[in-house]
Amino acid sequence: MPRLNRHDTINLISKLTFPRLWNGLKVLSSFYISRFTRNPVQWGLPVSISFEPTTSCNLRCPECPSGLRAFSRPTGMLEKDFFTQTIDDIHKQLLYLIFYFQGEPYLNTGFLDMVKYAASKGIYTATSTNAHYLTDEAARKTIESGLDRLIISIDGTTQEVYQQYRVGGKLDKVIEGAKNIVKWKKELNSKTPFVFFQFLVVKHNEHQIEDIKKLAAEIGVDDVRFKTAQVYDFKNDPNQLIPSTDKFSRYKKNPDGTFTAKNKLANRCWKLWHANVITWDGLVVPCCFDKDATHQLGNLKNESFKNIWHNSNYKQFRGELMQSRKNIDICANCSEGVSVWK
Numbered sequence: 001m002p003r004l005n006r007h008d009t010i011n012l013i014s015k016l017t018f019p020r021l022w023n024g025l026k027v028l029s030s031f032y033i034s035r036f037t038r039n040p041v042q043w044g045l046p047v048s049i050s051f052e053p054t055t056s057c058n059l060r061c062p063e064c065p066s067g068l069r070a071f072s073r074p075t076g077m078l079e080k081d082f083f084t085q086t087i088d089d090i091h092k093q094l095l096y097l098i099f100y101f102q103g104e105p106y107l108n109t110g111f112l113d114m115v116k117y118a119a120s121k122g123i124y125t126a127t128s129t130n131a132h133y134l135t136d137e138a139a140r141k142t143i144e145s146g147l148d149r150l151i152i153s154i155d156g157t158t159q160e161v162y163q164q165y166r167v168g169g170k171l172d173k174v175i176e177g178a179k180n181i182v183k184w185k186k187e188l189n190s191k192t193p194f195v196f197f198q199f200l201v202v203k204h205n206e207h208q209i210e211d212i213k214k215l216a217a218e219i220g221v222d223d224v225r226f227k228t229a230q231v232y233d234f235k236n237d238p239n240q241l242i243p244s245t246d247k248f249s250r251y252k253k254n255p256d257g258t259f260t261a262k263n264k265l266a267n268r269c270w271k272l273w274h275a276n277v278i279t280w281d282g283l284v285v286p287c288c289f290d291k292d293a294t295h296q297l298g299n300l301k302n303e304s305f306k307n308i309w310h311n312s313n314y315k316q317f318r319g320e321l322m323q324s325r326k327n328i329d330i331c332a333n334c335s336e337g338v339s340v341w342k
């Protein structure tokens with residue numbers, strides 16, 4: 001789960017029930033026992049899941065398979081009936097729900113209805129958007145949905161810089177959307193959602209780090225977070241995205257000019273015990289780095305979530321990770337421990 005500020009922490013704690021607390025203790029203890037015994041065991045259900053509203057997107061970001069229209073899996077929209085059926089099955093144990101994997105969530109016309117349904121179950125809800133669809137009406141509905149956290153991706157403070165990564169995007173629409181959210185929070189006297197700008201730091205925008213802080217303060221969003229960029233061909237960085245500021249890079253430069261990932265990839269991963277990802281069409285995959293759903297651990301159209309979470313596919317994947325994580329392709333670019341900064 002993303003880092004929380006004081007208000008977010010209080011809000012999240014308010015969602016805790018005894019079944020969720022007990023489930024979390026089971027998940028945590030099984031993770032440490034697995035590390036100690038070198039044998040994967042899993043006693044609980046996930047504390048956090050990511051549900052994909054859609055794979056569609058209006059932008060064409062250069063390192064995003066959705067933006068590049070480069071998926072091998074089909075594009076589509078999450079259906080509300082399927083979503084509610086899944087939530088009904090696991091909501092008593094589930095604490096944190098992220099409405100995002102690939103694509104732009106607001107393109108799914110039923111998205112906010114699904115947020116409202118999850119919120120009615122007492123689940124902490126979050127999403128990430130490029131903010132091009134945060135019209136005045138959508139902003140009001142967002143506040144009324146009960147959404148707890150809203151991440152607005154904004155990777156530049158001028159159109160010239162912003163569009164270099166957010167290809168096809170309009171900075172003025174992002175700013176307008178953010179202002180609409182801030183306005184309706186005040187109008188409806190709502191403390192939620194907690195709104196922050198997420199600034200993906202790359203070479204062409206790293207000089208605007210202080211500028212984005214000023215812009216956030218002017219608009220009135222709650223915080224700014226800086227995220228390191230995932231570069232697929234990071235060894236050579238053909239698009240020249242890796243920033244020169246080491247703090248904001250998940251890669252280190254070698255003497256020969258190539259790059260290597262900073263993450264040492266220890267043979268453990270907390271995510272495989274406490275979280276997972278569900279695609280719009282019901283595929284269960286290990287984490288957000290499996291963007292093309294190549295490691296399918298189950299299909300919710302054929303089997304219940306609880307059965308999938310404890311099936312042989314999951315056990316085998318956790319076991320392989322504990323033996324040799326570096327040999328798992330989706331782990332090679334993992335940002336664990338180096339991804340987000342305030």
